[in-house]
Amino acid sequence: MPETAEPDSGAAEPVEPxxxxxxxxxxxxxxxxxxxYLSIRQLGLLFASWLARENxxxxxxxxxxxxxxxxxxxxxxxxxxAPASLADAYGNRLPETPLAFFPGYPMLVRGLASIDGPNGLFSLVTSAFVITIAFGIVAAYGLARLGASIRGGSQYTGWILVALFAASPMAIVLSMTYSEAMFCAFAVxxxxxxxxRKWWLAGLCCGLAGFVxxxxxxxxxxxGLAVAVALIKRRESWRPLLAGLIAPVGLVAYLGWVASRTGRWDGWFALQQRGWDSGFDGGAATWKFSIEALTTGRSVLxxxxxxxIVSALVLLLIGFRMRLEWPLLAYAIGVLVMDLGANGLMNSKARLLLPAFTxxxxxxxxxxxxxxxxxxxxLAAAAVTSAWIGAYAITSWGYAI
Known part of the structure; x- marks a missing residue:
């Protein structure tokens, strides 16, 4: 009888994936x-630390x-x-002056700080930074999702969009006790x-952004325009209508409350005009500021x-040319009109364009x-430029941003 062949002990064993x-x-x-997001913002903080030390x-x-x-x-x-030492742009302080600032961010800061008491882990300042960082991360995930959801977008596009947002010219406020990170998270x-077409998400986040x-x-x-178009075209039944009812709640509630406190229907706008000389002039003040800044060389900032400002307008035109989704363009136009069409503190123009991330x-x-x-x-060049501009703005520039 033929002998049974022994298994080859030297044979390769199956490789598990x-x-x-x-x-x-x-x-x-x-x-x-x-x-x-955090890597680029950390670079901004390193530059801010360096210039703060130098100054x-x-x-x-x-x-x-x-x-x-x-x-x-x-x-x-x-x-x-609020502390009596705080005042408006003219150094004045009236009982209603604090109402110029929307409540979403400071009330959440107060809530987090109160969780473990006055001597606990979260002081007001710590709470403010935690909330700023947390909402910045939430905004980053929203931008990544938006970049993947648009026509011609992808996961890679979304990641690049996150980097560009974190490296925006005045992105330093995303690391400060400011409310931009919170607003941008809700907006995106x-x-x-x-x-x-997740209408519940659109309505809820828009309503919350109105408090911020x-x-x-x-x-x-x-x-609102997107809801109106959806209802006119009857693409969905009740969902866009529900979003349309929820979306204005935060904004209307706060402006209405300020109106009741000040005794006039335009109370919040009157506060802005009186305390910060901020009103709508169709862009006349922005144009004058731009010409003077370019001809007198007063400041690099x-x-x-x-x-x-010029880059934002050019990018808007490019957005139209590439047929970017019209609600994203409508949002950008709204931010541009509100920022460039108002007078007031010209040095805040770049910061106020930060929410125009589309x-x-x-x-x-x-x-x-x-x-x-x-x-x-x-992206590296953008991050370094943003880091320097932001650090300069809060450590070397002597005026509000």
Whole structure:
């Protein structure tokens, strides 16, 4: 009988697929928006720390300056007992002056700080920074989702959009005790809801954004138009109508409350006009400021502000040319009209354009088609430029931003 062949002990054993790689990829995909956002913002803080040291300014004071002091003061004492040292742009203080600042951010700061008492882990300042960072991350995930949801978008486009937002010219306020991070988080998710026709998300986030910043008017304009179009075309039944009912709640409630406190229907707008000389003039003051900044050379920050304004207008035109989803363009137009059409503090123009993040989408789409080395080079240059401008604005520039 033939002998039975013994198994070849030297034969290669079956190789089990490495399951770690797909898992690592999933982890990277999940964490990418937060890591991109936080890395760029950390670079901004490093520059701010450097310039603060050079100018002998405590970094903590710089990151809580100007409007940050107002938000912390309202968080500490409410509208009726904010510190008396706080005043408007003219150094005046009336009982209704604090009402110029929307309540969403300071009330949440107060709530977090009160969880474990006055001697607990979360002081008002710590709470403010925690909320700013947390909502910045929420905004980053919303931007990543928006970049993947638009026509011609992708996950890669979304990540680039996150980086561009974190490296915006005045993104330093995303690391300060300001309310921009909170507003942008609500705004981007409201727009995600519009683009993806998740009407409950659009209405809820728009309603919450209205409690945070007056820029909620621009968001309400875009969401309201989208709701109206959906209802006219009868694409959905009751969902857009529900979104349309929820969307204005925050804004209308706060403006109505200020009206009752001041005794006039336009109370909030009157406060802005009286305390900060901020009213709508159709862009006359912005035009005059731009010409003077470019012809007199008064400040590098003022020239940079004009550059931001011009870039925003160019990007809007590019957005129309590339047929960006019209609700995203409507939102950008609303922010531009509110910012550039108002007078008041000209040095705040660049900061007030930060919520117009949909203008960054054309850049993100274009970069997504380039080689990785090109993308990294552009984003690195943007991050360094943003870091320097932001650090200069809060440590070397002597006026409000």
């Amino acid at each position: 490495d399951r770690r790689k797909p898992m690592m990829r999933r982890i990277v995909v999940v964490l990418a928006p937060a890591l991109i 002998k300014t405590p970094l903590g004071d710089a990151l809580t300056s100007w409007d940050g002091q107002w938000f912390l003061g309202i968080a500490a004492g409410g509208y009726d007992h 998710w409201a727009l995600v809801g519009v683009v993806e 910043r007056p820029t909620g008017i621009a968001l309400l304009f875009a969401v 003022e020239v940079a502000t004009v550059g931001v 203008l960054l989408i054309p850049i993100a789409v274009a970069l997504a088609k380039r080689r990785p080395t090109t993308v990294l080079g552009v």
